[in-house]
Amino acid sequence: MIATRVRLFLSIAVVLALAGAMAVFAEQRMRPPGPRPAFQLPVACDETWRLSTYPGHGDYDVDLYPTSGETYGRPILAAAAGTVVRAGTSGRLGDRNPDNPDGEMGRGGGYWVRIDHGGKWSTLYLHMLEEPMVTEGQHVEMGDQLGKVGSTGDSSAPHLHFEQLRDGDKVESYFGGAPSGITHDNEEYAVRLTSANCP
Structure with missing residues (x-):
């Protein structure tokens, strides 16, 4: 009899705990997004990069290329402080690298971070x-290095593919509080911006 009551009590406690957790999760999902963080370009301080897109790329998708110097191996920096929630491989890496720039192209995002x-x-x-260079669960500050520019995954040349998302949806990337100007993929176009991602 006592064992039955204990099991019943534990079952009710588990159900109540799950209901509470679900209520908290639902409340958080319904909460509107907070203000946009003070994002900066995810590249080294004072460097000028070309931000571009092309037909079929995806609205708000930004490809970054340096305007001078070697592209492979350039530092990729956190655009703002946060927590790394994904760090690893997306899709198939392929075989493009500085020693084999025309190697087999992969699929997906290659090595990536969210x-x-x-x-x-x-x-x-x-x-x-x-x-x-970071792991899941790690806290990063703006300007911390996440990795190096490459061409893994579905990439025909070395560059950094970058996206800003609000509540899971891609939006126009802002840097230093100003819109990037990359909003649609109806045509090929580009802008040049200088990074203020400085210590």
Whole structure:
């Protein structure tokens, strides 16, 4: 009799705990996104990069290329402080690298990182040269190095594919509080911006 009552009590406690957890989760999902973090370009301080897109790329998808110097191996920096929620491989890496620039192209994002910045904001960094320099669960500050520019995954040339997301949906990337100007993929176009991602 006592064992039956204990089991019943434990069952009720588990059900109540699950109901409470579900209520908290639902409340968080219904909460509107917070203000946009103070994102900066995810590249080294004072460097000028070309931000571009092309037909079929995806609205708001940004490809970054340096305007001078070697592309492979350039540092990829956190655009704002946050927590790394994904760091690893997306798709098939392929065989493109500085020693084999015309190697077999892979699929997906290659080596990549996703950062949760809080308030339902996140950023993506794709096609890294090698495994990310950060791990899942790690806190990063703006400007911390995440990896190096490469051409892994579905990439025809070394570059950084970057996205800003609000509540899981891609939005126009802002840097230093100003819109990037990359909004659609109806045509090929580009802008040049200088990074203020400085210590």
